[in-house]
Amino acid sequence: MQRPLSKEEQEWVERTLEAMSLRELIGQTMQDHAGRLPFKGDDEAALRGYLAQYPVGSFFIGGEVIQKAAGKAEDYRDWTVMLQRISKVPLLFSGDLEFGAGSAVKSLTAFPPLLALAAADDEALAYEYGKYTAMEGRAAGFTWALAPGTDLLLNWMNPVITTRCLGDDAGRAARLSAAVMRGMQDYGIAACAKHFPGDGVDYRDQHIITTINSLSEEEWFSTYGHVAQTIIDQGVMSYMTGHIALPWIDGGDAAAKPVPATVSERITTELLRERMGFDGVVLSDALDMGGFLAWGDYEKRIIDCFNCGTDVLLWPGVRYFAVMEQAVADGRVSRERLTASVRRILEMKARLGVQFTSTAGEDGMALPLLDDKLPPKLDRQVRQLSRELAGRCITVVRNRTGQLPLNPQTVRRVLVIMLNKVTEGRKYERMNLFVEQLKARGLQVDILDEFEPLTTLRQWEQSGISWDAAFAPYFLPLHGMMNTARPVGEAAKAIWAMQHAETIKPIGISFASPYLLQDIPFLDTLVNAYSLHEDTVELTVKALFGEIPFQGNSPVHADSQDDYHGSRGLQKT
Amino acid sequence: MQRPLSKEEQEWVERTLEAMSLRELIGQTMQDHAGRLPFKGDDEAALRGYLAQYPVGSFFIGGEVIQKAAGKAEDYRDWTVMLQRISKVPLLFSGDLEFGAGSAVKSLTAFPPLLALAAADDEALAYEYGKYTAMEGRAAGFTWALAPGTDLLLNWMNPVITTRCLGDDAGRAARLSAAVMRGMQDYGIAACAKHFPGDGVDYRDQHIITTINSLSEEEWFSTYGHVAQTIIDQGVMSYMTGHIALPWIDGGDAAAKPVPATVSERITTELLRERMGFDGVVLSDALDMGGFLAWGDYEKRIIDCFNCGTDVLLWPGVRYFAVMEQAVADGRVSRERLTASVRRILEMKARLGVQFTSTAGEDGMALPLLDDKLPPKLDRQVRQLSRELAGRCITVVRNRTGQLPLNPQTVRRVLVIMLNKVTEGRKYERMNLFVEQLKARGLQVDILDEFEPLTTLRQWEQSGISWDAAFAPYFLPLHGMMNTARPVGEAAKAIWAMQHAETIKPIGISFASPYLLQDIPFLDTLVNAYSLHEDTVELTVKALFGEIPFQGNSPVHADSQDDYHGSRGLQKT
Known part of the structure; x- marks a missing residue:
């Protein structure tokens, strides 16, 4: 009281x-x-x-x-x-x-x-x-x-x-x-x-x-x-x-x-x-x-x-x-x-x-x-708290094949499959923060961010391109009046395409909903980072490459087997 | 066999x-x-x-x-x-x-x-x-x-x-x-x-x-x-x-x-x-x-x-x-x-x-x-079947206040709140068929179809405009790879705005999902027409104005009270 x-x-x-x-x-x-x-x-x-x-x-x-x-x-x-x-x-x-x-x-x-x-x-x-x-x-x-x-x-x-x-x-x-x-x-x-x-x-x-x-x-x-x-x-x-x-x-x-x-x-x-x-x-x-x-x-x-x-x-x-x-x-x-x-x-x-x-x-x-x-x-203390929390929240939800952390010595060329677009007309630019962090490490980055991702991936694969790692970062703005938190539209198309790529095993990274496995259950690797907060994005990339540990514990049942029955919303008949 | x-x-x-x-x-x-x-x-x-x-x-x-x-x-x-x-x-x-x-x-x-x-x-x-x-x-x-x-x-x-x-x-x-x-x-x-x-x-x-x-x-x-x-x-x-x-x-x-x-x-x-x-x-x-x-x-x-x-x-x-x-x-x-x-x-x-x-x-x-x-x-027989089915499918899901059919003598100016847009960049033009049918009846049609519908509706109402009827037609293309059948994005914003309009009682018309009440439960009136098939759109407008009867019976439980508990997808905890 x-x-x-x-x-x-x-x-x-x-x-x-x-x-x-x-x-x-x-x-x-x-x-x-x-x-x-x-x-x-x-x-x-x-x-x-x-x-x-x-x-x-x-x-x-x-x-x-x-x-x-x-x-x-x-x-x-x-x-x-x-x-x-x-x-x-x-x-x-x-x-x-x-x-x-x-x-x-x-x-x-x-x-x-x-x-x-x-x-x-x-x-x-x-x-x-x-x-x-x-x-x-x-x-x-x-x-x-x-x-x-x-x-x-x-x-x-x-x-x-x-x-x-x-x-x-x-x-x-x-x-x-x-x-x-x-x-x-x-x-x-x-x-x-x-x-x-x-x-x-x-x-x-x-x-x-x-x-x-x-x-x-x-x-x-x-x-x-x-x-x-x-x-x-x-x-x-x-x-x-x-x-x-x-x-x-x-x-x-x-x-x-x-x-x-x-x-x-x-x-x-x-x-x-x-x-x-x-x-x-x-x-x-x-x-x-x-x-x-x-x-x-x-x-x-x-x-x-x-x-x-x-x-x-x-x-x-x-x-x-x-x-x-x-x-x-x-x-x-x-x-x-x-x-x-x-x-x-x-x-x-x-x-x-x-x-x-x-x-x-x-x-x-x-x-x-x-x-x-x-x-x-005081200002330093506040900024420090922000950065500390950024470092402590990043969560490995799945690492089934032990893909994480990545080896910085052998990973040189990466594919980024953007899951941040609803339609051709609307995407969320702040995802660029993530790409910039990859480039800043000297990585060669190919970005899949377009209307027919399946065709493009096929062509790239057939031309002999291969990648040492692939990332599928997801973002939908916090309450953008979308009436959904799920990947819809172009982002969903990219999920289709991700599975075609036989040369890659995409690492999912959600900068939004912690429940990405509900729509992308086939991911072997998923990291939840919760936001595109600048420190968080920077530290997520460091953690992916093993420079800092992943310290977060999922605050929701993000990988519960119960969640994959596909019948959410099923009517009682 | x-x-x-x-x-x-x-x-x-x-x-x-x-x-x-x-x-x-x-x-x-x-x-x-x-x-x-x-x-x-x-x-x-x-x-x-x-x-x-x-x-x-x-x-x-x-x-x-x-x-x-x-x-x-x-x-x-x-x-x-x-x-x-x-x-x-x-x-x-x-x-x-x-x-x-x-x-x-x-x-x-x-x-x-x-x-x-x-x-x-x-x-x-x-x-x-x-x-x-x-x-x-x-x-x-x-x-x-x-x-x-x-x-x-x-x-x-x-x-x-x-x-x-x-x-x-x-x-x-x-x-x-x-x-x-x-x-x-x-x-x-x-x-x-x-x-x-x-x-x-x-x-x-x-x-x-x-x-x-x-x-x-x-x-x-x-x-x-x-x-x-x-x-x-x-x-x-x-x-x-x-x-x-x-x-x-x-x-x-x-x-x-x-x-x-x-x-x-x-x-x-x-x-x-x-x-x-x-x-x-x-x-x-x-x-x-x-x-x-x-x-x-x-x-x-x-x-x-x-x-x-x-x-x-x-x-x-x-x-x-x-x-x-x-x-x-x-x-x-x-x-x-x-x-x-x-x-x-x-x-x-x-x-x-x-x-x-x-x-x-x-x-x-x-x-x-x-x-x-x-x-x-034979061609006439095929086209006739198509039109007959169009006329027989249109379904009144709700008519709580007896708003339907509309009186063609008193309805002169109507508002159409477009629920066919996901973002500013993507809308479905075929909805124009519906608007054309209204205009062809000599109605004055105001169309709400923009990024900040709430503000616009307020301004219109404050300027003294009023409508004899309002329609909220919904469309999302049949399997447009959206990963959802629900109204999302701009369409959801328009649902917000629909309720602000104190001078109108919108009539929902779904040309897509039969389950619009799941997202717009407050509608007193809802018609399901199932598609933007040309004959169907034309006959829907006729039925709204009482020229032909509504003959369809809902083939799904579109208005079951069980559906409005809001807990679809609730996790077992």
Whole structure:
């Protein structure tokens, strides 16, 4: 549970609460998106007018992890200082700091993703992962990380949380997510566990439709419930609900449509708040996601979301104020319910110390930035952590024929079969990092990266070319809205071609889904590297050639025989 | 079972067999691909030399159904006449005549696919489907249809047989596939049931890897086994084995790799030939498919394929002759086994009457072509069948709010949300047929077909545009090597956007997978039309506006509540 507030903190909360108008109360319960303001973000006069009309309680800043990091740390910090100066009640600034502050801010440090952290499986490392995220993050103006992920990758087909979670084992995920959370919160940033009641069971994407966690009550408590209870008991300050239904507790009108947690009182209040004892802030997932839109019209969605027990609604847009004012006026939303949420939000603000923001807007608890980074010694420590994790996550899933490590003396010419293309029109350039690393070793590299790979491989083989090793690197961007994590389109064609090549035995390397064997079961050799993180790619190549050991342990059952029966998705007939 | 041969037929078989050299015997057991000759196909001198060196027993001609129909009927016929004139033993000419002869030859009649036939569920119609395929096919030189499909769509995720099969009910599939087969064989074309032991259980594609039919013995016999036994008992002349494993009967070395039927003696000889009593020709599926390549090097693959009980190998390439000569010489292949296969092939030729081909190569049993079509009266009958089936297959899967049929008096402006794009770079133009049909009715059509559909829809709605109806047509090409049948990429993004549109209630129309509700469960209205067949698209629009009734019955459980639990593919933990 969270630490009790001090007497001074408690007094600040009550004093602030008493001074608020209805509109200001409502404002605390929404989180705005800094990237969606209807004017240039650095226009101070416009911002003053905006906040006077829409006194929101928090802003989301930085890039979205599902898209990409963006911007400079100093710019974000300066913006937050200006906003604090303007705002009557101190604001919180949240970001998608899932894999280091660099996953939201381009100039900060990006860590390998959570699944890599799970492959290293070291609680001390996980604590530092959270700690350095917080130190960099708060220096750049963030006070609220929408992290860590507490989801479990129970369905290998899940297209959303692929490498954004801590694997499929609830014990490991509980231990590591709680450590990341403690690291964050010990260093000045509120963590937000996500998602409740847990993503990773459905084969679909809550960005697209409402998804379903179909576990039974017993199964849920021994998996997602265990992770949630652990991180709650250790004091996580906030929890994000997902657009995910949990039929064992809220079946709704099952024939019509599932009830996502973001509108379910049974899930959010009865289960999370009452049964599990969560006393922090409940933040909804983004309200423009497909999983929420289907619930009803805007007004119904918003009011159901608030009334089910949500404290803060993520990105409802400023229409929210009028809808909520009307709903309070006509009794659809109770003032007590509103005050209870705002009190929880202010308590979180007090715990983060934002009440001590100077009148100039300065955050006395933030580390300074030098050249857009932390001071040199700390900066080195953060970068070092990133590299250490990169080295420790790389996992040999299969090495059946003892092909690894490769002999650098005899391997001179290699074939790279690119599994990073969906169609002729769309491929993922970052795979070039891998090819560059091979070339930097002086290797002769042939690249198979085209529309008719079978024909080309045949021609190459018939012309007498042979290779000392062949690599089949796979990449699909982290949640690229593909609705799948599997190799599709041209990548699948290349899998066909890989088997034709009688002169080669391809080494699979997944820089994305850890479940590549589901679609390429014939691989004798597979390495999982979890991301195209720069250090990871460099160290993967070193490990392939035996210069460093492979140290990761697979955080999912990536090579279970049970997985190859081919009947996934088989209908009951 | 097949009809016994007449005394004359039997004599022709034995006489022909006795006159054959070893190389000629070997040649009967391979099927060549007319599109892969190493010279121009109309070069008679080159063909003479080729057949003298490689006396193959049959040629595949026409387009491949998984790609597209190609060419003119007269050109194919002329080519087969020339080949028969040259060949010592009369040849067979096979084609992917799955949905009418038009699925292989562009100028002939393309029918709606098998799944549409299953939606109409009329045995008499199925017989005509086979009959007219054979009449047009034989007129164009074909004597062997690689059809009908006997697969069952038990796994909604299966990416290969989506609309190429007769649904998920074994009784219906048995009835209809046998009727198609009888229609074909009564009118001069050998049918080839495919695939044994049955595709449709795996979520993967045997073109890419060896797939697995994971049913138990009991389950298999009550589903695939029932279909196979029915079509065998009614006398199908040939059966195509797939690169599909059947672990209940041949587990192989399960840890290493699955054993596809194409190399499995247990599946091909013990099950198909002995236990089920199949006495026709076993043809392998194409040997350049990924599902076969992984078995071993070329020589091992070929010899295992022949020795397991295959009579004819599909597209092994002419390397086949040398490998088999050596294998017979050193005893790895027995002469008795070879003779037994050739006898079965010659018996099939005798049943088809190709021994009566004139010395000029003319096929006396083929109907004449006029203007590249059947004579006018017959041609009209074939086209009429195609249109009749188109009208009878269109299926209302859901009409929860009674939105269908639309009122042509009040619907003036419509929105079309295109679900036919994987990425910015790849969309399927044939969907334009649907839009053209709407415009031809005088409707004002707005098309949402772009990279950020959510933003655009918002803008349109905010600008006050509203629609009287909205359609969300879905298409992914039949086996486009996508490794998925689901809406992915841009199509998935459009599903997100569909829910934002508060002014519309989209009507889903699938021109591909019948299982669209798995990814778009919120649809209140869904029509399955199974293909972009021209008549079907035109009649779908008529049915939407109430001008003709919807007559199809879903041949799969397309709207079963069991399907929406989201846990497809969930790992056992």
